[in-house]
Amino acid sequence: MTVAAEFQQVTQRFGDFTAVDAIDLTIPAGQLTTLLGPSGCGKTTSLRMLAGYSTPTSGRILIDGVDSTRTPPERRGLGMVFQSYALFPHLTVAENVGYGLKLRKMPAAERKRVVAETLDLVGLGHLAASRPRKLSGGQQQRVALARAIAIRPKLLLLDEPLSNLDARLRVHMRAELRRIQAETGLTVVLVTHDQDEALELSDQMVVMREGRILQQGAPVDVFPAPANRLVAEFLGYENFVTSADGTLRTVRPEHLNVVSEPTTAGLTLEGVVVDVAFRGVDRLVTVDADDGLGRTVRLTADVRDGAVTARPGDRILLSADQAHVVTLAG
Amino acid sequence: MSTRRPVAATLAVAGYVIMIVPILFVVATSFTGGSTLRFPPEGLSLRWFDAAVHHTPFITAMVSSLQLAALATVLALLLGIPATLAIHRGRLPGKGLVEGLFLSPLIVPELVVGLALFQQLMIGLRLDNFTVLLIGHTVLMLPYAVRVTGASLALADPFVEEAARGLGASPLRAFFTVTLPLLRPGIFSAALLSFVTSFNNVPLSLLLQSRDFRTLPVTMLDYVQQSYDPMVAATSTIILAGTVLVAVVAERTVGFARIFGGINR
Numbered sequence: 343m344t345v346a347a348e349f350q351q352v353t354q355r356f357g358d359f360t361a362v363d364a365i366d367l368t369i370p371a372g373q374l375t376t377l378l379g380p381s382g383c384g385k386t387t388s389l390r391m392l393a394g395y396s397t398p399t400s401g402r403i404l405i406d407g408v409d410s411t412r413t414p415p416e417r418r419g420l421g422m423v424f425q426s427y428a429l430f431p432h433l434t435v436a437e438n439v440g441y442g443l444k445l446r447k448m449p450a451a452e453r454k455r456v457v458a459e460t461l462d463l464v465g466l467g468h469l470a471a472s473r474p475r476k477l478s479g480g481q482q483q484r485v486a487l488a489r490a491i492a493i494r495p496k497l498l499l500l501d502e503p504l505s506n507l508d509a510r511l512r513v514h515m516r517a518e519l520r521r522i523q524a525e526t527g528l529t530v531v532l533v534t535h536d537q538d539e540a541l542e543l544s545d546q547m548v549v550m551r552e553g554r555i556l557q558q559g560a561p562v563d564v565f566p567a568p569a570n571r572l573v574a575e576f577l578g579y580e581n582f583v584t585s586a587d588g589t590l591r592t593v594r595p596e597h598l599n600v601v602s603e604p605t606t607a608g609l610t611l612e613g614v615v616v617d618v619a620f621r622g623v624d625r626l627v628t629v630d631a632d633d634g635l636g637r638t639v640r641l642t643a644d645v646r647d648g649a650v651t652a653r654p655g656d657r658i659l660l661s662a663d664q665a666h667v668v669t670l671a672g
Numbered sequence: 673m674s675t676r677r678p679v680a681a682t683l684a685v686a687g688y689v690i691m692i693v694p695i696l697f698v699v700a701t702s703f704t705g706g707s708t709l710r711f712p713p714e715g716l717s718l719r720w721f722d723a724a725v726h727h728t729p730f731i732t733a734m735v736s737s738l739q740l741a742a743l744a745t746v747l748a749l750l751l752g753i754p755a756t757l758a759i760h761r762g763r764l765p766g767k768g769l770v771e772g773l774f775l776s777p778l779i780v781p782e783l784v785v786g787l788a789l790f791q792q793l794m795i796g797l798r799l800d801n802f803t804v805l806l807i808g809h810t811v812l813m814l815p816y817a818v819r820v821t822g823a824s825l826a827l828a829d830p831f832v833e834e835a836a837r838g839l840g841a842s843p844l845r846a847f848f849t850v851t852l853p854l855l856r857p858g859i860f861s862a863a864l865l866s867f868v869t870s871f872n873n874v875p876l877s878l879l880l881q882s883r884d885f886r887t888l889p890v891t892m893l894d895y896v897q898q899s900y901d902p903m904v905a906a907t908s909t910i911i912l913a914g915t916v917l918v919a920v921v922a923e924r925t926v927g928f929a930r931i932f933g934g935i936n937r
């Protein structure tokens with residue numbers, strides 16, 4: 343595995359506040375790494391240090407094996423897509439995309455060709471002469487992407503690139519991003535707070551919280567085995583149950599079933615239905631489990647499943663297969 | 673005009689009438705053949721225009737006013753643009769205080785500013801009245817320079833400079849290829865507003881006048897106090913024509929929507 347960039351014990355403090363706390367992170371070349379975590383966990387701060395817009399309080403950042411901790415952004419050769427896109431309003435789409443090439447003194451004819459190719463890659467060839475203001479959010483986002491890709495960056499950095507788009511476009515653009523990454527072979531670092539986005543896009547996902555990395559790895563490895571409760575919560579696990587021996591276990595709402603008899607294997611819970619919410623493809627049932635902890639558990643049940651006719655006030659028995667019960671370290 | 677908002681529409685029409693009708697009276701009077709400022713004009717002639725352009729005190733004062741307005745505008749922009757950049761893009765502490773300082777001349781009565789300058793600079797430091805007027809007008813215009821150029825910067829995405837840096841531009845390069853073009857409409861409108869404000873200013877110019885240097889409005893005011901002939905109307909009409917010309921050129925080249933868009937949007 344070739345390493346494109348590396349964080350070594352990188353810390354960023356703002357006054358007394360530690361936004362990023364001694365993180366170690368390796369960005370593999372040619373892969374898509376996502377930084378995932380709740381608002382304020384230090385994702386943007388990390389990305390900005392990688393791009394050179396801010397200098398770490400301590401630690402080192404290597405790009406292509408070279409210590410670049412204090413290299414200004416214009417000498418890093420990275421492509422950044424800002425959450426607000428930051429397009430140049432006084433330039434046309436083609437001029438925006440050609441901006442970095444012009445600075446690199448690329449001859450006009452070649453520049454024109456590269457701009458056209460890049461715009462075609464993002465599907466915007468027909469809008470080359472437009473002003474960014476005239477474009478939709480999704481189109482502006484593609485211009486920002488094209489502008490960053492055109493300079494053949496060592497790394498493509500994306501700060502919540504999809505969060506300003508509507509839900510449908512967002513899902514469509516995930517596929518687009520995957521296609522573009524595959525076609526260009528670029529190393530991509532993408533910041534997101536959307537777990538589905540991270541799971542779908544990443545080769546490597548990095549789960550952050552309060553300036554620290556909680557877990558990192560491929561989605562197929564991280565998702566079924568969250569390292570601790572915080573990661574599990576962030577990945578959509580609910581229903582945390584502490585057994586008599588003190589071990590913490592969790593089940594996702596979609597893996598709890600309504601049963602008529604207790605099962606021996608797996609996890610069984612009994613309780614009173616508090617709320618039933620219809621959600622289209624399924625119902626979300628909230629249950630007050632009566633194990634003396636006053637715990638609320640939630641399950642989803644297929645709407646076509648006639649078995650779930652529970653109403654608030656009913657007592658029900660729930661169980662999950664052993665395969666779906668995740669035991670957490672802490 | 674929107675018929676769904678009768679009150680607003682009525683007010684707008686009333687506003688135009690109140691602003692424009694008196695101007696039309698002045699313009700009509702300036703073409704009179706008679707020798708008093710009276711409406712309706714007696715006959716039609718250009719004699720008062722002829723008189724105005726040959727009236728030496730007016731010519732001298734016009735040149736003075738133009739000089740003062742041009743210099744003060746340049747000074748206000750030279751001071752105001754860096755201040756705007758510092759307020760909007762810099763990391764200086766107490767930004768609010770700095771901005772307040774630059775906007776304060778908008779609130780302090782001009783007579784107070786004038787009196788202060790008169791006492792401190794003209795009497796105290798014995799500066800000549802042109803220098804003091806220049807300082808006074810520059811101070812008066814600073815709020816426009818800061819506010820109006822700032823408006824175009826405030827509208828812009830705060831990350832555009834960083835985007836330019838990331839694409840390979842040095843800080844200086846980013847400033848000239850991105851920041852300055854974004855500021856251009858703001859600078860243009862600030863210059864226009866400053867120039868007009870200075871050219872029309874009476875309180876400061878009145879207070880700080882001298883026999884050697886006197887602006888056009890002050891000279892005209894002086895003149896109407898002594899003689900009540902239509903030459904002043906003719907002068908006003910000439911100034912009006914000049915202003916309209918500037919406005920038309922500005923509209924053609926930049927567009928009012930863009931000039932004043934910075935303030936209204």
Ligand SMILES: Nc1ncnc2c1ncn2[C@@H]1O[C@H](COP(=O)(O)OP(=O)(O)OP(=O)(O)O)[C@@H](O)[C@H]1O
Pocket residue numbers: 356359361379380381382383384385386387388535
């Ligand atoms: N320049 C700064 N000065 C002071 N505090 C800052 C600065 N930049 C970021 N912070 C703080 O550092 C923390 C991490 O910020 P950061 O922008 O990295 O979060 P994030 O993970 O990107 O969150 P979001 O999902 O909301 O964008 C936040 O609490 C933020 O308030």
Ligand SMILES: [Mg+2]
Pocket residue numbers: 385386387
């Ligand atoms: Mg962020």
